[in-house]
Amino acid sequence: MARPVTNAAFEGLLIAAGYGTAHAAFARQLNHAGRNQGTWRYDAASVYWWLRGRRPGEHVQAAMAETLTRKLGRSVAVTELGFGAADTIGTCVYPASVGGAIDTAEQIWTRLAKQLSSQVTGPFDSGKALQAALGWRYDLPDESASRSGRQQVTPTDVQSLYGLADHFTDLDRRHGSGSPRTRSLMADFLVRQVAPMLHGTYTGAVGRDLMRVTATLCGQLAFMSYDAGDHATAQQHMTVALRLAKAADDRLYGAHLLANLATQAVHLGHSRDAARLAEAAIDGAGRAPAAVLARLHATAATAYGQSGERRGCQLALARAERALGRAGATPGPRWVTYFSPAHLAGAALRCLGDLQLYSQALNHAPDALTLASENTRTRALHTALLAVTLARAGDTDAACIWGRKLAQHASDIHSARVQQRVRELSAALSPQQASPQVNEVLRSLATLPTAA
Numbered sequence: 001m002a003r004p005v006t007n008a009a010f011e012g013l014l015i016a017a018g019y020g021t022a023h024a025a026f027a028r029q030l031n032h033a034g035r036n037q038g039t040w041r042y043d044a045a046s047v048y049w050w051l052r053g054r055r056p057g058e059h060v061q062a063a064m065a066e067t068l069t070r071k072l073g074r075s076v077a078v079t080e081l082g083f084g085a086a087d088t089i090g091t092c093v094y095p096a097s098v099g100g101a102i103d104t105a106e107q108i109w110t111r112l113a114k115q116l117s118s119q120v121t122g123p124f125d126s127g128k129a130l131q132a133a134l135g136w137r138y139d140l141p142d143e144s145a146s147r148s149g150r151q152q153v154t155p156t157d158v159q160s161l162y163g164l165a166d167h168f169t170d171l172d173r174r175h176g177s178g179s180p181r182t183r184s185l186m187a188d189f190l191v192r193q194v195a196p197m198l199h200g201t202y203t204g205a206v207g208r209d210l211m212r213v214t215a216t217l218c219g220q221l222a223f224m225s226y227d228a229g230d231h232a233t234a235q236q237h238m239t240v241a242l243r244l245a246k247a248a249d250d251r252l253y254g255a256h257l258l259a260n261l262a263t264q265a266v267h268l269g270h271s272r273d274a275a276r277l278a279e280a281a282i283d284g285a286g287r288a289p290a291a292v293l294a295r296l297h298a299t300a301a302t303a304y305g306q307s308g309e310r311r312g313c314q315l316a317l318a319r320a321e322r323a324l325g326r327a328g329a330t331p332g333p334r335w336v337t338y339f340s341p342a343h344l345a346g347a348a349l350r351c352l353g354d355l356q357l358y359s360q361a362l363n364h365a366p367d368a369l370t371l372a373s374e375n376t377r378t379r380a381l382h383t384a385l386l387a388v389t390l391a392r393a394g395d396t397d398a399a400c401i402w403g404r405k406l407a408q409h410a411s412d413i414h415s416a417r418v419q420q421r422v423r424e425l426s427a428a429l430s431p432q433q434a435s436p437q438v439n440e441v442l443r444s445l446a447t448l449p450t451a452a
Contacts, residue, residue, distance in 0.1 A: 009082025145207030176415030229416030305351025384421035
């Protein structure tokens with residue numbers, strides 16, 4: 001039985017334009033109107049779902065209005081189409097369905113792709129993040145990830161996207177993501193190439209893999225936005241990626257994304273909610289590979305350290321260390337291979353420093369700086385963290401030595417997170433600015449690049 005029409009305004013316009021029983025013809029005209037956006041393959045089934053509540057992206061609505069304007073001989077505004085405002089955009093709502101996740105992804109990609117020189121930022125909503133965690137953890141699994149559209153999607157098509165994800169991940173780690181152009185270029189690719197695949201034809205097995213790689217790409221774009229200080233955009237993408245991971249039935253990557261939300265919450269000072277997010281990730285990951293558990297427990301440790309919960313922090317840190325010690329025997333998914341002893345040492349340096357256990361924190365400094373060459377941004381972050389910890393511990397001379405090294409490491413990195421660490425070091429050294437060496441370090445730090 002066909003579902004009832006819920007968008008009467010759109011139906012009325014289609015009837016008035018002669019498309020009441022010719023949905024395929026309208027879809028063909030729409031594809032022609034949107035030819036400059038890439039290869040669109042909308043069909044009668046697409047129109048069916050739009051009439052029944054599915055909301056197309058803003059660029060698709062503009063093409064709809066253009067098509068109807070030509071046919072009716074009068075101006076048709078987008079607001080007449082009956083789709084309303086994109087309530088999920090800007091509010092970080094966890095999509096209830098796979099179709100909703102796909103449509104929301106296309107909308108937020110389109111919005112980001114058009115912001116070449118400016119960003120629309122906003123606050124991080126920890127309440128919405130916790131709601132997303134509950135939806136991911138307790139909603140029933142999706143029955144199927146198959147779909148019927150016009151573009152056939154093959155396993156080879158999906159596999160090619162993993163290479164793209166690796167490329168952007170490497171770019172991010174080497175240079176930071178402060179430039180909005182990098183993220184806009186990635187979002188534009190997702191709109192033009194990945195969105196049509198999501199709307200295509202694929203089996204359940206191919207669909208789950210497509211959802212998985214799309215979650216990976218969306219999650220990477222989220223992390224890049226977080227690194228750039230665009231926190232609302234980061235949370236929007238992280239939430240959609242979490243829903244796509246759910247559709248892929250990939251609980252490990254979902255837990256990783258939830259830990260990234262926790263990391264963002266820690267960065268913004270929402271330590272209690274960050275701890276809840278990290279614990280939800282650990283619970284949802286279940287019997288995960290040791291490397292995954294090490295990363296998740298390390299995130300929990302940073303949250304507990306920031307909130308001043310010494311016992312919780314030290315317990316999580318010990319669990320992370322034990323898990324990482326077992327990681328060699330049980331290699332995890334490709335996306336967790338980045339998490340090394342140096343990353344865990346950096347987490348320990350941070351959370352123990354937050355607890356003002358400076359001697360214990362500094363014991364982890366040598367390992368925190370033993371990073372692979374491609375981890376340029378992490379090296380700058382850890383160097384800054386070491387310098388801040390030394391300054392707070394009262395060792396100004398050593399803090400200045402590492403402050404000079406930070407100025408060298410961060411000279412080509414565009415990252416809001418690195419900038420925040422630089423500001424923390426400057427604040428820690430400022431009381432001693434009468435010292436010539438401190439003054440010299442402060443001047444060199446002031447010349448470092450900004451995130452944008």
